[in-house]
Amino acid sequence: xxxxxxxxxxxxxxxxRDRRTLISTFALSLLGPIILVGLMSFILDRALGExxxxxxxxxxxxxxxxxxxxxxxxxxxxxxxIELRDGTDPxxxxxxxxxxxxxxxxxxxxKRFGAGQMTTFTIVYDSSEMxxxxxxxxxxxxxxxxxxxAIGVLRLQVRGIDPQLIQPILVNxxxxxxxxxxxxxxxSMVPYFILLVAFMGGFxxxxxxxxxxxxxxxxxxxxxxxxSRVSLVLGKIAATCVFALASLLLLLFGFYVxxxxxxxxxxxLALDVSFANFxxxxxxxxxxxxxxxxxxxxxxxxxxxxxxxxxxxxxxIMVPTLPILFTQLMGVEASLxxxxxxxxxxxxxxxxxxxxxxxxxxNLFCSALSTSILAALLTRxxxxxYNREQILG
Amino acid sequence: MIRVDNLSKQxxxxxxxxxxxxxxxxxxxxxxxxxxxxxxxxxxxxxxxVIRADSGSAMINxxxxxxxxxxxxxxxxxxxxxxxxYARLSARENIRYFxxxxxxxxxxxxxxxxxxxxxxxxxxxxDRRAKGFSQGQKVKVALARALxxxxxxxxxxxxxxxxxxxxxxxxxxxxxxLRAAGCCVLFSSHIMQEVENxxxxxxxxxxGRVRYTGTLGNLxxxxxxxxxxxxxxxxxxxxxxxx
Numbered sequence: 001x002x003x004x005x006x007x008x009x010x011x012x013x014x015x016x017r018d019r020r021t022l023i024s025t026f027a028l029s030l031l032g033p034i035i036l037v038g039l040m041s042f043i044l045d046r047a048l049g050e051x052x053x054x055x056x057x058x059x060x061x062x063x064x065x066x067x068x069x070x071x072x073x074x075x076x077x078x079x080x081x082i083e084l085r086d087g088t089d090p091x092x093x094x095x096x097x098x099x100x101x102x103x104x105x106x107x108x109x110x111k112r113f114g115a116g117q118m119t120t121f122t123i124v125y126d127s128s129e130m131x132x133x134x135x136x137x138x139x140x141x142x143x144x145x146x147x148x149x150a151i152g153v154l155r156l157q158v159r160g161i162d163p164q165l166i167q168p169i170l171v172n173x174x175x176x177x178x179x180x181x182x183x184x185x186x187x188s189m190v191p192y193f194i195l196l197v198a199f200m201g202g203f204x205x206x207x208x209x210x211x212x213x214x215x216x217x218x219x220x221x222x223x224x225x226x227x228s229r230v231s232l233v234l235g236k237i238a239a240t241c242v243f244a245l246a247s248l249l250l251l252l253f254g255f256y257v258x259x260x261x262x263x264x265x266x267x268x269l270a271l272d273v274s275f276a277n278f279x280x281x282x283x284x285x286x287x288x289x290x291x292x293x294x295x296x297x298x299x300x301x302x303x304x305x306x307x308x309x310x311x312x313x314x315x316x317i318m319v320p321t322l323p324i325l326f327t328q329l330m331g332v333e334a335s336l337x338x339x340x341x342x343x344x345x346x347x348x349x350x351x352x353x354x355x356x357x358x359x360x361x362x363n364l365f366c367s368a369l370s371t372s373i374l375a376a377l378l379t380r381x382x383x384x385x386y387n388r389e390q391i392l393g
Numbered sequence: 394m395i396r397v398d399n400l401s402k403q404x405x406x407x408x409x410x411x412x413x414x415x416x417x418x419x420x421x422x423x424x425x426x427x428x429x430x431x432x433x434x435x436x437x438x439x440x441x442x443v444i445r446a447d448s449g450s451a452m453i454n455x456x457x458x459x460x461x462x463x464x465x466x467x468x469x470x471x472x473x474x475x476x477x478x479y480a481r482l483s484a485r486e487n488i489r490y491f492x493x494x495x496x497x498x499x500x501x502x503x504x505x506x507x508x509x510x511x512x513x514x515x516x517x518x519x520d521r522r523a524k525g526f527s528q529g530q531k532v533k534v535a536l537a538r539a540l541x542x543x544x545x546x547x548x549x550x551x552x553x554x555x556x557x558x559x560x561x562x563x564x565x566x567x568x569x570x571l572r573a574a575g576c577c578v579l580f581s582s583h584i585m586q587e588v589e590n591x592x593x594x595x596x597x598x599x600x601g602r603v604r605y606t607g608t609l610g611n612l613x614x615x616x617x618x619x620x621x622x623x624x625x626x627x628x629x630x631x632x633x634x635x636x
Contacts, residue, residue, distance in 0.1 A: 002493070002496075002498075003493075003494055006490065006493040006494055007494075010479075010482070010486075010490050013482070013486075014479055014481050014482060015481075017481040017522075018481060216477060216479070216480070217473055217474075217475040217476070217477030218477040218478065218479055219477075220438070220441075220443060220471075220473045220477060221471055221472070221473050221477050221491070221535070221538070221539070222494075223443050224441035224442065224443050224466055224469070224471045225466060225491060225494040225495060226463040226464075226466035226467040226494075226495065226496070227494050228463075389443075389444045389445070392438075392443065392444070
C-alpha cells in the first residue's frame with residue numbers, strides 16, 4: 001500500500017514538472033468550453049440578429065416615393081436619408097466608405113408609377129465586404145420585389161384579370177437547417193469533449209510512466225526494488241487517472257460556467273444543467289477514466305519506444321469518440337446493452353444529464369459496473385505485462 | 394556473500410549465460426570482467442531478481458534469488474549501467490523515492506539521505522533537478538540511490554562508463570569505503586585497466602561462460618603474462634576477429 005502511494009506521488013510530481021504533459025493534459029479542457037461556448041454564441045447571435053434587428057440602409061430620393069418609404073419603415077427598416085449630388089457616380093457613396101447599402105429611387109418614379117410604367121431602382125453595395133451588406137441588400141431587393149408584385153396584383157385585380165396569369169410558378173423555400181439547429185449541433189459536441197478529455201488527460205502520463213521510464217533506463221532499478229509489481233502498476237495507472245480526473249474537473253467547470261452564457265433561451269431551448277447534474281456526469285465518468293488509464297497503460301507498455309507509443313495512443317484516443325458518431329448517425333435510442341459498452345454508455349448518459357431527461361438508475365449502474373469490470377481486467381493485464389521479463393525491452 | 398551456482402539463461406536460441414558459477418566474498422571487491430555481450434548484465438539482472446535464470450541458483454545474504462526475490466532485493470543495492478535517474482526530480486528526491494520503495498520513511502530516511510549527500514560530496518547539486526547533470530554527478534546520484542537502505546551487497550553495472558579521471562577516482566574511494574565497511578561489492582566492466590585499481594578478485598566471463606575466477610595477483614600467473622590486458626585477452630579467449 002505504501003509503495004503504491006510512493007509511486008503515485010512520484011509520478012504525479014514528476015509529470016507536474018513536465019510542460020509538455022501539462023499542456024497536453026489541460027489544453028483541451030481549458031480551450032474546449034471556450035471554443036464551444038464562443039462558437040454557439042456566435043452562431044446564435046447571427047441567427048437572432050437576422051430576426052430581431054432593424055435592416056439599415058441609406059436612401060437617395062426618399063421624397064420621390066413617400067408611400068413606399070413609409071411602408072418600408074413599417075417593415076422595420078431603418079432608413080438613413082442621403083443626398084447624391086448631380087453628376088457624381090452613385091458607386092462613390094459606397095466606395096467612399098460612408099454607406100454600405102444604398103437604394104437609389106429615381107426622380108421620375110411618381111410620374112411613371114402614375115402612368116403605369118416600369119421604373120428601375122438601383123441598390124449599390126459591395127459584395128466583397130465581410131459584414132452583412134450582401135445579406136441586407138438581398139433582403140431589400142426581396143422586399144421591394146414583393147412590394148412591386150403586390151402593386152401589380154392590385155392593378156390586375158382592378159382591371160378584372162386573375163393575377164395568377166402572370167405568375168405561373170410560385171417557389172416556396174423550406175430551409176430545414178435553421179441557425180438555431182446549427183447551434184444545437186455544436187451543443188451535441190459537449191459529450192464528445194467530455195469523453196475525449198477522459199482519454200487525453202492521461203495520454204502523456206501513460207507513456208511517460210511506462211515506455212518513457214524504460215527508455216530513460218530507470219525501469220530496471222525500479223524493478224529491482226523490494227516492491228510488488230502490482231503496487232508499481234497500480235501506482236502508475238492511478239497517476240494517469242489523477243491527471244485525467246483533474247482535466248475532466250477543469251472541463252466540467254468550464255462548461256458549468258460557460259454554458260449559461262450561451263443565449264439558448266432566446267431560441268426557446270431550456271438548457272439548465274444544474275450543479276447536481278454536472279456532479280453526476282463527473283461521477284459516471286470515474287469508471288471510464290479508470291478504464292482509459294488502464295487501457296492506455298497496457299498499450300503504451302507494449303510499445304518499444306516513446307514514439308511508437310505516441311503513435312498507438314493517438315489512434316487509441318479516437319476510439320471512444322466512435323460511439324458518439326454511431327449514436328448520432330443511427331439516431332438510436334438508449335438501450336441496456338449499450339450501457340455495457342464503455343464510452344457508448346457514458347455518452348448516452350451524459351446527453352441525458354445535459355438535457356435534463358430522466359436517467360434510469362439501472363442504466364447508470366450497468367454502465368458503471370461493466371466499465372469497472374473491463375477496467376479491472378485491463379489493470380490485471382498491465383500487471384501481467386510488468387511481470388514478464390520482456391518489459392525490460 | 395554472493396554465491397552463483399551454474400546459472401544459465403537463454404534468450405531465444407542465444408545462450409546469454411551458460412553454467413556461470415562464482416563466489417563474491419564480503420569485504421572484497423569482485424569484478425565481473427568481459428567483452429561486450431559476454432553476459433555480464435544478464436548475470437547482474439538475475440542477481441537483482443529482475444529476470445529469472447532458466448537453471449542454476451544464486452544465493453545472496455543467504456537468500457535464493459528465485460525463491461525469495463523480495464528479501465534479495467532488500468539486501469542489495471543496484472546501480473544500472475546508464476544511471477537511470479529521473480531528470481525532473483532533484484538528486485535528493487531521486488534518492489528519497491528509492492528509500493521509500495525500500496520501506497524507509499521519516500527522519501531516519503532524511504538523515505540517511507543527508508549522510509549519503511555528504512559522503513558522496515553531492516551537497517552543491519543535491520537540490521537541483523537532475524536534468525543537465527554531468528555523467529559523474531548522475532553516477533553519484535545513482536550510487537546514493539542504490540545505497541540508501543544501507544545494503545551489505547552492492548551490484549554496479551559498468552559504473553565507470555563515461556567518467557573522467559576525477560570522477561573515477563571518487564568512485565574508487567567510495568567503492569573502497571564500502572569494502573572497508575564490510576560490504577560485498579560486485580561490479581561489471583569491460584576495461585581491464587580500470588579493474589586493476591578497483592578490485593581484489595576477478596571473474597572473467599566471455600560468450601556466456603566463466604573463463605577465470607580468482608585474485609588479481611593470481612590472474613597474471615595463470616595467464617603467463619605480466620600485462621593485465623594481455624591476460625584478459627588470453628583468458629577471455631578473444632581473437633582479433635571477435636573484438
